[in-house]
Amino acid sequence: MPFYTFIMEYDGGTYVSQLKAQSKQRACIKWAQQLNISEIHNFGQSSKEKLIEEMKTEEPILLNSLKNVWCQMTWIGGKSALINFVQTDENN
Secondary structure (H helix, E strand, C coil): CCEEEEEEEECCEEEEEEEECCCHHHHHHHHHHHCCHHHCCCCCHHHHHHHHHHHHHCCCEECCCCCCEEEEEEEECCEEEEEEEEEECCCC
């Protein structure tokens, strides 16, 4: 099962985490569900719920000329959340 590394830029902060998942779709949802909101400035439970829904319904964009690197952007509480994530082999 591959690893996925998520980097979220939100409200002046950068938040990085890694998890294992069977697919990028499952990784997106799992990441949003496991997000520790106490570590994120101006990000409460309702923001987390909005992000989970976005991850369930929006398709990430594969970045040009890169392999296994995606980007997704959403607006939460009037602020942009830029999310990049990378899939890596579990043996690397």
